[in-house]
Amino acid sequence: MNNLILCGFMGCGKTTLGKKLAGHFGRELIDTDSEIVKREGKSIADIFATYGEPYFRRLETELIKEFSARENLIISLGGGLAANTDNHPYLKAAGKVILLDCGIDETLNRIMGDNSRPLTKGGKEDIINRYNLRKPIYEAVADVIIDSAKSEEKTFLTTLSAIEELL
Ligand code: S3P
Secondary structure, three states: OOEEEEEOOOOOOHHHHHHHHHHHHOOEEEEHHHHHHHHHOOOHHHHHHHHOHHHHHHHHHHHHHHHOOOOOEEEEOOOOOOOOHHHHHHHHHHEEEEEEEOHHHHHHHHHOOOOOOHHHOOOHHHHHHHHHHHHHHHHHHOOEEEEOOOOHHHHHHHHHHHHHHHO
16 A cells, blocks of 8 residues: 555654655655554553553554555554554555654653653653564664654755655
């Protein structure tokens, strides 16, 4: 399929860039977190607290299976979706996977103390460990890696050039 999929760790800028790309290409944007919140009628924090993380991960897998069969979408993934290798075949089938990475220092600046994200509760060490553990898993599924540490506009323009090469 010809979808453009944005993946990467929490805070890397997937949601913001997804909106810009959807506007630019006139494509529908699917944000997996927003889609899950809409369908469940609960915030991500409430879903984790009520049903546990494995339940949330199953919803993510069902969603990516569903959307990998559609076309012309910009799909912005929750940070854990591409960290699960079981989802990689669906991501590959869905389209081109663009990994955003702003580096660990900028990641910490952006997400430390954010209570809406259940996985930031473990604090700095936990975030660093999770980032390091996931990085190679994201890289394994990515068609291209974009440095997203700079301004939103710079990240957008760099991604547009990368997409021209990919398509
Ligand atoms: C998660 C990232 C979040 C959200 C959930 C779990 C993760 O999405 O899906 O809190 O495991 O990295 P963002 O990457 O949009 O913050």
